[in-house]
Amino acid sequence: MTNSPVRLEAVRKTYGRGDSAVTALDGVTFGFPAGSFTAVMGPSGSGKSTLLHCAAGLDQPDSGTVTLAGTPLTGLGETELTVLRRDRVAFVFQSFNLMPALTVWENVTLPTILAGRAPDDAWVARVLDRVGLTDRTKHRPGELSGGQQQRVAVARALAVRPAVTFADEPTGALDTQTALEVLALLRELAEAGQTVVMVTHDPVAASHADSALFLVDGRIVSEVDRPRADAVAAELAGLTGRAR
Structure with a gap:
């Protein structure tokens, strides 16, 4: 698949x-197209989760290759992986992963500052307005x-303008209305x-x-x-009976 910022081979x-060995990924090949939103x-x-972790360079596969934001991960050291993730990748997790001592504004701009760049204050303000947090920046x-x-956490992903955003159960701890708002924001990212x-x-x-991928x-x-x-619920119900 051409123009796939995330590709597993x-x-x-x-x-x-x-x-006791458990095979978490068994020869997965897939490309996630640019500008796509895949569940x-x-x-x-x-x-x-193993697929997400390998695709994001958080875990190393036993064999096969992963390309992230146009960069093959094979042979990269931990420092190189960290720089790549910091500059080109954003994460939205169920646990939020916010710094408790920092304000909303500081949390959102932290990845940009760690990358050695000055935050675009106008863009950050626009992002915070988009997620409805203009009155919560301090x-x-x-x-x-x-x-x-x-x-x-979603604003932080928007603010760094990454090539790829990985989200792991981002709505699992949210009420229905807030979950819908977060999903709409992820849709905007794509x-x-x-x-x-x-x-x-x-x-x-x-x-x-845009699509749902079933493992x-x-x-x-x-x-x-x-x-x-x-349709997704029906597909999952059918697959649950096939899982070991």
Whole structure:
């Protein structure tokens, strides 16, 4: 697949040894196109999170190759990987990963500052307005609701204008309305040209993506374009019976 900022080629990853070995990814090949929003789904233990971690350079596959933001990860040292992730990649996790001692503004601008660049204050202000936090810029995470903290995490992803955003169950701890707002923001990231890869178990969350990719036992078994929540739920129900 051409123009795929995230591409896995024959990626295998096994945890443990001998009789206790578990194959988390079993020869996965897939490219995530630029400007796409893909939901990665499957039964528990299907390899969803391992796929995300290998694609993001957070975990190293046993074999196969991963290309992230146009850069092959094979042979890169931890410092090179850190620089690549810092400059080209953003993460939105269920746990928010905000710095408790910093304000909302400081949390959102921190990745840019760590990359040695001056924040674009006008862009940061626009991003914070887009996520509805203009009146919370001087608040610290402990003074925000869970939904507001997740919006800060999404704003941080928007602010650095990365090539790729990885989201791992980003709506899992949110109420329905806030979850819909966060999904709309992820949709905006893709429409702005970023590649968004989201691991989720929620059919409603998946319905906001361009496509849903389904894994069973570390293998891609199907892909659904323009997924509807009911179709995703039916697909998951069928796959759960196939998982080991």
